[in-house]
Amino acid sequence: MSQALAADGVHVRAPGKLNLFFEVGGVQEDGYHDVASAYQAVSLFEDVWATPSEEFTIAISGTVDVADVPADDRNLAVRAARLLAQRIGYTGGVHLDVVKHVPVAGGMGGGSADAAAALVACDALWGADLGVSELHKLASRLGADVPFALMGGTAIGTGRGDQLSPALAKGRFDWVVVPSHAGLSTPEVYAHLDELRARPDIRGGAGVPEVEPGVLQALRAGDPVALAEHTRNDLQVAALSLRPELREALELGESSGALAGLVSGSGPTLAFLTADPESALELQVTLSAAGLEALHVHGPVAGARIAA
Incomplete structure (x- = not known):
């Protein structure tokens, strides 16, 4: 029709x-x-x-x-x-x-x-x-x-x-995002995680996955410090294994004022949680001075919407 x-x-x-x-x-x-x-x-x-x-x-x-x-x-x-x-x-x-x-x-x-x-x-x-x-x-x-x-x-x-x-997420969470000019294939990252988990020193994969209660509590409280204690990404070990040069940027952000740093999803973008907009701006300047592209973003925001 x-x-x-x-x-x-x-x-x-x-x-x-x-x-x-x-x-x-x-x-x-x-x-x-x-x-x-x-x-x-x-x-x-x-x-x-x-x-x-x-x-x-x-x-x-x-x-x-x-x-x-x-x-x-x-x-x-x-x-x-x-x-x-x-x-x-x-x-x-x-x-x-x-x-x-x-x-x-x-x-x-x-x-x-x-x-x-x-x-x-x-x-x-x-x-x-x-x-x-x-x-x-x-x-x-x-x-x-x-x-x-x-x-x-x-x-x-x-x-x-x-x-x-x-x-429920109260208030605003400020992040500094560091993109990479070379992407990572999501299927490749998952496959590499499976390979790594075959080793005795890499844990995970047992039981039904669930989000830690501390994550939900921190979101409800609008508390980035508490969220930083619980944020985690199981794909990070595989992404960093495939792209070891990301470790240096991750360590720089974590030592320069970020509450926590992690690989976003399957990577290779890095995301650094900060305490507030001012802290995010300071971290953005530090990372930019080190030659990294750094973007200050915040959440949560609305999903797909018709714009003017």
Whole structure:
């Protein structure tokens, strides 16, 4: 079916994310892992404009290196648009203009944010009005991080990471993010974690993953000091093994005022939790002086939303 367009064009903004806590279970028969994660959407956004077109096309630009981002049907945003069109029986296409600010292949969910933005934009453009629940179902079919990019805020993810429960987070948490110009493959990081866990000196993978209660308590209290005591990422050991040069930057941040430092998701982006905006600015200056790209972001922020 062909539906009347709701607008000549729709602009949607969707956030990147940090994993404040990430516990990875053992590898399953299908090669995947159950996880328990505390996600927080942060103020580093992807912008997607959807405009009418007979075909499904995409153009990609941004303040980050987009050379390795596919500009065809392999792109998650295009897949999201096609999935929505199939769901509502829409027979036309869409042109997506994607402006990226989240590091590519950096463990911050930039591609997932693009997909979430494309779902919201096309839903509005095509007048589908599917509602949050239906968009969430579609998002779950596109990848574990896409539903959270729709939701935003702070949430606990279980299962493959896409079974989301909102988490109360009081106040604001300030982070300094250090991107890397060379990305890491998420499947490669998981596979390497499995290899490392075969060794007797690397623990983990037993039992059902769960987020530590101290994480939830710190979020509810709006206490970055308490959160720093509990933040953890099981993928960090694998990411640092694959990219050992990240250790130096991690140690610099932790010794320069950060409450805690960790690899974001599957990496290689590093995230440093700070006490307040002033501390974040000081750390950003220190890391920048050391020749590192450092970005001050804060969370939680809203998920994919139509922008003016």
